[in-house]
Amino acid sequence: MYAIIKISGKQYRVAKGDIIDVDLQDAQDGAKVEFNDVLFFNNGSASKIGLPLVSGCLVIGEILEEVAGPKITSVKYKRSHNQWRKFGHRQRYTRVKILEIQSKEKEGKESGKGRH
Helix, strand or coil: CCCCECCEEEEEEECCCCCEEEEEECCCCEEEEECCCEEEEEEECEEEEEHHHHHHEEEEEEEEEEEEEEEEEEEEEEEECCEEEEEEEEEEEEEEEEEEEEEEECHHHHHCCCCC
């Protein structure tokens, strides 16, 4: 069983037990978060495609920690003036563990067909 969810304008394919890094969220470590923006849901036998969201589906996760991404450095250089400037950036992420994917409707009710 897996779902495709939207968090902060980005899409993630998640299943139960997955650990993902998402953009920084305003929540404490150990807090439970709910992601309502489910775009696609598959339970193994049937699929639900959202138009734009799947109604009755919910993904529950737990905030593990705040982590830092890789260090990105760059240099600006002006050869005619013999000047250069080095700068860097390190993005902060929130690490989330997916606890469960809930579907309120009966599973298998809808077929795996998309819209035509």
